[in-house]
Amino acid sequence: MKRRGTCSAVMLLSLFFLSCATTHNVTTKVIPDSARVVRLYVPSCTSEDIVGQIQGALMRINGVYDVTGNTLDQYVTVAFDPSKTNVEDLNRELEPKGIYVRGKPVFIK
Secondary structure: OHHHHHHHHHHHHHHHHHHHOOEEEEEOOOOOOOOEEEEEEOOOOOOHHHHHHHHHHHHOOOOEEEEEEEOOOOEEEEEEOOOOOOHHHHHHHHHHHOOOOEEEEEEOO
């Protein structure tokens, strides 16, 4: 009986730690092959609330297809149409909210 309780506690702790460092992904459109995908380092991307703020801000930009935030490594991945927007537009949308991109963007695609 005592052993079952220990296993349950371990499982709950495991779920807690997994939920603390998650990737939050909201896809609203099919991403075309012509889309660019960039990975941005955002040091303040440490909670699901911040990820939600980033997604809300960037998804309002015309041409952004998808925004994924990872609280573990503090990176945000954005898929966008390069004929409609660019990395500078993404930064301009985040900065007034006190969210800053650091370092160089890494283009995945």
